[in-house]
Amino acid sequence: MKFSMSKLIKFTFLLSIVFSIKTFAQFSSQTTVVGWVTDVQNNSLDGVSIHANGEGTKTKSDGKFELILHKTHSKKLELRISKLGFKEQKIKVNTSKLAKDLKIQLISDGNKLAKYQIEKVTIEPEVLSVMKEKWGDSFIHAQYPKQFLNNIITLTPGENVQTAIDKAHQSGGGIVYLTEGIHTTDNLKIKSKVTLCGAGRSKTILKHTGKGQFMDQAEQKLTDIVFKDITLQGGEHTKSGLNLRGQNDDRHERFMWQNVNITGVNSHGIGISRVNHIVMDNSHFQHNGLKGSLHHNVYFLFVSYVLQSDCDMSNPAEGKSNKYTSTSHLLTQRCVMKNGKGNGIQADNDQGGYLFFHKHHLSGFARVAMWFPCEEYYNKFQYTEDPKWVPQNVILNRCEVINNGYGAMWRIVGGVSNVINSYFDNKKIDMGLLKCKVKMDKKSEFKKGNELYEDVKEWPKDLKILG
Structure with a gap:
């Protein structure tokens, strides 16, 4: 036979x-x-x-x-x-x-080109079904970056990464491929239409030896940037892992991280503002934010159309796993956040909303796993109650929020917001909701119990209102 x-x-x-x-x-x-x-x-x-x-x-x-x-x-x-x-x-x-x-x-x-190419993420059908049922066609999904596979520059350890990025960009776009080994670099200027990839995140390490931002923008507007199959390792003097500051009327567009580790950064592992269309897939953003509680593994400010899938943002050094400030049209599926000294997630400020968390796990945060405040972003030392400053339309589907000080503490969250098929078991309160309009289905379980507040004076005394 x-x-x-x-x-x-x-x-x-x-x-x-x-x-x-x-x-x-x-x-x-x-x-x-x-x-x-x-x-x-x-x-x-x-x-x-x-x-x-x-x-x-x-x-x-x-x-x-x-x-x-x-x-x-x-x-x-x-x-x-x-x-x-x-x-x-x-x-x-x-x-x-x-x-x-x-x-x-x-x-x-x-x-032969597969090792340079990105793969699109499969969104679980249940996500799309629940989105359609609750929000209709309101949710806008992230777009993927375009790659330029006809121009491949291969580097071995010791060769200049910035020179290769410049060359790929000047040629109209391309791939900068780092072979197996430890590569080192001073501060990098990221440029449009460039994919930076390695032989695998356990094989290719790019270590920052400079004293500024590991990566910063070279242009006012960047488009079509990919990081793939690589570990980005911060150094003693590294500020942010990637620092982007876009324009209100002309944002950066289409960024993707796939099979990437970012670690050991003093400020934000990823700290980006005014960016549209972000995909983070199967990547780890951990042990960042060494400078203090205002520095996080991932920090978004005025970003829209985000997909985070199979990512691990655990172990923020001092700050949060992910801070979603003015973040809209966010989908996370099968992501993990564990072990922090303060809050796990914070979502706040205007222009935020349509946040969908699917199979999201949060555990081991000393303070609050999911912190959604409502005070004015630009005057945080005076308490206000205005839905403008807190995300509206939030769905938790099949999430697990356990072993935190508090589970979710939300204020003035409304729109079409639901907790579906989710499990909470925390030390003090599972969900504390102040003047929120959030529906909870019968299949969700809250082991410690929830509290509904009509006046901020009822808020837990050991949990400060501001900050």
Whole structure:
């Protein structure tokens, strides 16, 4: 009997599947599938998409994944495994016949440009369904940057990164590819239509040795910028990882981070203002904000049309995991934020709204996991109650907010705002809502309990109003 090479490889997988049935916020059985994905040389593959029954996850830099399925499914399950540059595979498993180990090997499809190319994110169908039901067609999704693959500049450690960026930009756009190893650079000026990528975030490290911003803008308006498969490591004197200040009437547009680590930065890991269309996929922004509580892993100011998927913004050094100031049309799915000295998320100021958090996990924040204040942004030392200064239209869907001082403390949040299929279990209050119009479905669970306030004087005494 003859087998093709592809069939032979498929039959010689070491399949490693671990299934566990648990109870989550949705009060339904939960199946967890864990495994490891490599190429045929057993090199771990980062950013592989694993999907089943409309739910998904991605492998991390070690090639490992954990797929949590919340929805009811039959005993027979089909996993769809895909990554640009490799042949898609479909594996059928039977949850009643459990194997011990799942190792999946993907076969190259011969696309030599795949290591430079971005992959679009698959948004879980449930997100789109809930958005449509609650908001109609009001939500605007992020656009992806355009890449220029006909111009590829390859650098080895020791070669000048800024020179390569300048050359790619002057040629009308291109790819700056950093080979495996530790590359160093002084302050960089980022330019339009340039993709900066490496051989993998565990293989290519770009370390900042300057005394200013790791990366700053070279032009008044930047477009079509990509960072992919690389670790950006701050140095002793690094200010922000990426510092952008756009114009009100002509914003920067189309930025993407995919399979990227940003760490060790004194100010914001990412600190950007007046930018439209941002995609952050399968990336880690951690251990940033060393200067103090006003410096965060990620800081958005006047940004619109944002997609954050499979990102980890845990362990902010002093500030927040992500500060969403004047942020609108934000979708986060399957993101994780853990362990902070203060708040996990803050969303505030005017022009904010349409924030959708799907399968978002927040835990271990000493103060408040989700802090939505309503005082005037430009006069924070005088308390005001005006919905202009707090996001409207907020949805939490299948979120988990646990083991924080307070879960969510919101003021004057309204519009079409819902908490759906979510689970809260915090130390003091799960949700504290002051004059909010937020609907909570019966499938959500609040172990500690919620408080509804009609007067700011009822606000918890140990939780200051301002700041």
